[in-house]
Amino acid sequence: MTFPIEAIVFLFLLATALAVTHLRDLFAAAMVFGVFSLLSAGLFTLMDAVDVAFTEAAVGAGISTVLILSTLALTDPREHQQPVRFAPVAVVLLVGAALVYGTLDMPYYGDPTAPIHKHVAPEYIEGAMTDFGIPNIVTNVLASYRGYDTLGETTVVLTATVGVMLLLGGLGGARHRGDAEVVEAAGDEEPTPMDRVQVARVSTTVLAPLIMLFGLYVQFHGDFGPGGGFQAGVIFASALILHGIVFGLSSLKRVVSPRFLEIGLAAGVLIYAGTGVASLFRDGTFLDYAVLDHHSAQHGRHLGILLVEAGVGITVTCAMVLIFFFFAGRRAAKSEEPGDRDRRVA
Amino acid sequence: MVLFIEIASWLLLVGGAGFCIVGAIGLLRMPDLYSRTHAATITDTLGAGMVLVGLALQAGPNLTALKLLMVLAFLLYTSPVSGHALVKAAYSHGIKAELDVPIDPQQVQIPERPARDAPTDSARGKEGADDVSD
């Protein structure tokens, strides 16, 4: 039934992807990229992947735009003229042809007898109600069946944020001159651009708390509907970033200090891993939540999933806000000292 | 009652979709940024509003309907704000309304448009825009 809709949205998607590649003005490309992300979230919904669409929506609507734009503010918003090169086109066509040839053996789209649906998925779906009593199967698989994967992914988020911190927070011994001071410097610069837009300020004071409230809802309602730690973290971070954009970094720093975020970033992963260790102490295996409650295995699993999702949410929130801190703080530091040729000055 | 709800949501959905299309045509065909904003923001409120209310009627009185109405409330709140901020940013960037430009034979960019017949009005409109800001 959704077949024609999918086809049309796919067409839009390809058009926007081509435009992203083609547009030489990187700012325009960033805008079109936002549209691309909206379209892909729509497609995920049509393909039944509501949780994926939810994440894409939360990430694509706010954070990724902010990220690309703050990079553009630090670099050049225009791309150089460049002719089409034929060797890459040939390579790409070759790869594409090979992949199309590879799909010929694949089961058709939506085929219920495809091998992917035969192995573990039925057990997961079966277990959702009997083992967990949690209607959102994705949450079960995320936090419990595939708990190791998710722990790894959360750690990757932590690691990437630490990488950003090392790259943009300062070089070498720049801990002294690191994030705190860069953000400090931002405080003097920041209030200028936005304070003339009274309306944005007023509406942000109304909307930011609502976004946070909704983030909490997503965090704790993730067992029953689409949502969970990853989405909630991104939504929560968007509220804080919105505040930072409108009222300036120094104001955001008064709300959450970078130091606090750094602690939270690590604490989230620790909560996750700690839940696993706690189950070890209760004679279970790592990340086996059933032993967390003596009386009912189902309650134990509920508790474990709640804790794990909380850890994920905390880490993701702190990671996103910290990334914003470093990118935006870099901009202020740069405009302070325009001679940024010196490699040693952080 | 059921029939009434069916008819009402048909009307709202089709009407809302119609308004969206009209606004999008405006977005595509209007001569300058300010009139395009006019067309676009109207679809965001009226078109989206009608579609959402139509869907909420179909959902019946439950949480889904409430959420749809909340979506509508947020849209009614954010879309004028971003529209205002956008136009203000454009204005401070020196983007002129099409009608603001005094008739200049070299500057006929859009041939299929009918002649701009009221340039004097627009000068007043520009001052008005100054008052509106802030």
Added chain:
Amino acid sequence: MSTFGLWHYWVVIVLMMIGLYTVIARDNLVKKVMGLNLFQVSVIMFYVSMGKVEGGTAPIIPEQASGPVVYSNPLPHVLMLTAIVVGIATTAMALSLVVRIRETYGTTEEDEIRKLDRAEHE
């Protein structure tokens, strides 16, 4: 439908080709990162489309189920959901590298960076 049963995958492959071209053929580093993101979305979409079951619904058990319900495969959804968030974190990492390169070389175009490097060697 059955004759075109594979078109989802083909569209995704075209998307991937666009992303790949942007990564390997464009000189601008920010553009390369965008291309990498296009590529990433295409992979995510490939997984998600494999998880779809005809006539199925999203893997969330409804409150009042009437009769047996077919669910789409939740496993790809889980893997891709985390991939999106990890993707944005690694994109941030890539972009901060771009920022540092810009600060050091004064440009984000790869060919100019190569030229500068060669000049330094000589």
Added chain:
Amino acid sequence: MMFATAIVGILITMALALARALKGPTVFDRILAANMFGTKTILLIAAAGFLTGRPDWTDLALVYALVNFAGTVAVLKYVRFQDMAAGGE
């Protein structure tokens, strides 16, 4: 049937907005079109939920309605900042 009709209308709107976003002579036209596209995506997702018989996922639409604002504000701030940087240096 009525949902399908609404979706067709929304898709047409999206196509037109997309054309403007790709054409847009100034950045503001693109921002405007992208913004409008965001609203239409909200509608599409909400209506598609009804079409597939699982209407209880308006959370998605809610996310867009809230978070899209952050994106728009960021874009507008970027536009202004560029302006200021050009004036300052």
